[in-house]
């Protein structure tokens with residue numbers, strides 16, 4: 001029989017995309033249980049064409065479940081993923097709660113699928129969306145040239161902060177759209193936007209905000225440290241030098257990263273393009289003369305990492321500069337989780 005799947009957080013921003021993906025990908029599941037907080041329990045969602053009633057999160061919803069996906073905040077995963085495991089499920093967690101735990105593999109199926117079998121805690125972690133956006137494109141370049149250092153700047157969409165982030169941006173855009181005074185030097189976006197900043201520390205409409213996550217030592221944001229620590233773990237490079245600056249931009253969905261990557265040997269842009277043309281999960285979009293570059297408006301709703309603007313550094317023949325864009329709710333979250341769960345489904349069916 002096909003394994004039973006539970007989707008915890010089914011009604012959230014990522015959970016909604018997960019339901020779409022489970023309806024469109026090759027079916028690897030018997031029963032699919034949808035689970036959410038008390039507030040959303042009782043709602044009906046459509047998965048694989050069937051109406052499914054959302055159940056409230058409780059220990060017994062995991063009875064008989066083989067694989068439980070968690071698309072919920074860190075503290076909910078930290079509490080409930082071990083409960084799912086104690087009830088016999090393998091947990092695939094999309095929160096930050098377990099990513100850096102040495103006993104929890106951090107799996108990207110295009111890069112390190114074999115690690116999904118080594119799960120001493122019964123938990124497999126899914127990387128942060130900003131890391132996932134770029135890592136699928138960087139891993140094949142690392143295999144070819146040997147990565148030494150990354151200097152990164154992210155351009156993160158508001159849906160990374162959930163539905164509240166999206167509503168906040170759209171409300172703010174409505175408030176500024178008719179205000180022609182904003183075209184003059186005396187225009188004041190803060191005033192036009194008003195007090196409701198939603199989950200962000202500053203207005204997102206007509207602005208960019210160099211901040212995502214929470215404050216950590218040395219002035220770094222948690223999101224910047226995630227890019228560093230998770231890249232090191234996924235690539236198996238504990239000494240990789242990584243400096244990231246994470247920036248929120250007024251885009252609904254689609255995280256982008258500008259990458260300066262230094263390798264151990266000399267590189268050339270056409271060689272890198274050739275590597276990326278054949279890399280799984282990557283689409284090369286690199287024809288600036290024709291106006292073709294990777295952009296969120298094109299990448300949204302698609303599976304691959306879109307890569308382009310590939311240049312060899314003028315000042316360092318071992319360095320490449322490039323731009324990557326991906327759907328932060330798909331490869332950045334739901335898709336990668338679904339791919340990990342599908343590895344488990346295959347494993348369970350074979351055993």
Ligand code: 2RA
Nearest residue numbers: 128129130156160161
């Ligand atoms: C963000 N990476 O974009 C976070 C969400 N996991 O806010």
